Amino acid sequence: MICSTSFSWARSLALLAVFALLGGCAAVSASGRAIAEVDRPRPKIAVFPVQNLSGGVAPLEEIRAALVGFLEADCGEVVGEKELQAVMAAERVRNVGGITGPLAMKMREATGADSVLITSLELYNEQFPPKIALLARLVSLTDPPAILWMDSVGLAGDEAPGILGLGLIRQPDQLRDKALRTLVGSLKAHLTGEKGSLEAARKFQPKMAYGIVSLGAEKKYRIAVTPFFNFSDRKYAGEIMALHFVDALQKFDNIEVIEPGIVLEEMLRFRIIMEDGFSKPAAGNLFVTLEPDFIFSGKVFDYLDYTGEWGVPVVDFSTEMIDGKNRQVVWTSKSYNAGSDGVFFFDWGRVTTARAMAAGMAQAISGLIAQ
Amino acid sequence: MRLVKIVLLVSLVVALPACSKMITPYHDQNMDFSGIETVAVLPFANLSGQRNVEGRVRDVFMNMFIATGGVYVLPAGEVARGISRIQIVEPTAPSVEEIQKLGEVLHADAVITGMLKEYGEVRSGTAASNVISLSLQMIEVKSGKVIWTGNSTKGGISVKDRLLGGGGQPMNQITEEAVSDLLHQLFLG
Secondary structure: OHHHHHHHHHHHHHHHHHHHHHHHHHHHHHHHHHHHHHHOOOOEEEEOOOEEOOOOOOOHHHHHHHHHHHHHHHOOEEOOHHHHHHHHHHOOOOOOOOOOHHHHHHHHHHHOOOEEEEEEEEEEEOOOOOEEEEEEEEEEOOOOOEEEEEEEEEEEOOOOOOHHHOOOOOOHHHHHHHHHHHHHHHHHHHHOOOOOOOOOOHHHOOOEEEEOOOOOOOOOEEEEEOOOEEOOOOOOHHHHHHHHHHHHHHOOOOEEEEOHHHHHHHHHHOOOOOOOOOOHHHHHHHHHHHOOOEEEEEEEEEEEOOOOOOOOOEEEEEEEEEEOOOOOEEEEEEEEEEOOOOOOOOOOOOOOOHHHHHHHHHHHHHHHHHO | OHHHHHHHHHHHHHHHHHHOOOOOOEEOOOOOHHHOOEEEEOOOEEOOOOOOHHHHHHHHHHHHHHHOOOOEEOOHHHHHHHHHHOOOOOOOOOOHHHHHHHHHHHOOOEEEEEEEEEEEEEEEOOEEEEEEEEEEEEEEOOOOOEEEEEEEEEEOOOHHHHHHOOOOOOHHHHHHHHHHHHHHHHHHO
16 A cells, blocks of 8 residues: 555656756757747738628627737737728728729838738627627738638637636637637647648538549649629628638649639639639639639538527538630539538537638538649 | 327328328330430429529539539539530420530530429428428430439438427538438439
8 A cells, every 4th residue: 555655656757857847948949939939030010900791780899999909919010900991092992891903012012011910700699699700811912912820720618618618718709819819829720830731620511522623733723713603692602702712722732722802803803703603714713813723612502590599500602713725614513511520429529600610611512623 | 008009009100101102203114224324414404492402402412413523523613514515495494405405515425404492491480490302314315215214302301300400401411411312312223
């Protein structure tokens, strides 16, 4: 008995020593990172007003103000509100969901910023449990503008209730700040050179996929992602789905996604109205002006988020990709998932927002296309 | 005597399905299907009573059809352009002349029209399940003749649904099963 006690004491001491050493390693690593951050020049970022794709009323200015606060603390200098408004008024900027080459150059000259942060609000619900979903991308202020970073976040207040509901988030502001911190954390990680995961959960793989194209690693393929044709009841589902694909595709090294603001500008210039999808002449116009290797489009049939505690989000869409060489469809897929897919015990693995599923499904398809 | 009765009853149950009428798919025996390379799938007619579901079924069919690798299926946007260009009054049931004009505009060898007869939930007593019933026909552009017809019904209330409940299979799943059945009828007769 005595022997056993002394052995457990020795084991505890050894464990403590290991933890102490591990802590020491972390401290060294953190201080190393801190030095690297000091050396790296802090970028100057212009933050566009938040684009509202939620289909409802949302405190956009408050979200932007909170985002600016987190950015200034973690990532770099942010262009002042008055300075940005002056440029936007002078250039008569109406679309805050994208940027074109000439506007990017004028913004750079007027504000001295290197890049612009374009944020889209996908979902905002204050009713318990509160829900929020955001997409954000950092675009260079160059002509043509290039997507430097993109990510999305979607949270629900009851996502991780924990024991006795201690993990529930009841205040929308608290959830908003958590979501914004996640986004800014991702941007900060990108600025420090970290790379995110390209893996998608198995349940998000497309139910059916057909492709006669293989993208090699030796070349960077230009892809124009156009808004999806919306058959669903959710307003802006086509735009949201397209943004998830922009996010997913741009993560691959062999793919360059054309800034959606430029694509939209060209579609408006040619007065392209999609009837059931892309026609050959409509695609032809984009191929001539934007010179992409592929045009990526699709149809959304369901993009459903639920309100309140009980419900299941549903996402159902199909995609198609047209090749610039022969103007033929070289990729099609069909995906559908519900938030309860693969859930068997105690809501373990339940997905609470359509954003989480859409992002996973887009990631899975992009992985198949890119590799 | 009792054994004879049981045997007769079992034989009756076994023989009953023979009385059911099964609609067989039609293939034009004189048609060389290998000559069909490009196909335009027109919007399906919707008799189901559910709004906008024909687009979903058409999309699944187009995706699965192109995925066979046997033919090139024109994108829906291109078909819509053709329809508006030659001003087809009723795209779900075009005339022979309209099909021939559409084929010329789109450079398609054949056109597929379809009819969605049932889609959604069916109820019988306390049991409920999903059902789909779809019929398609392929028309050759050159001759304007119907060269293939097929139909499929999937889902519905099974004995299991009646006994255990559960609501049957999801709509997407039975749609894929029905389309897969139709493609099987088209390619394998």
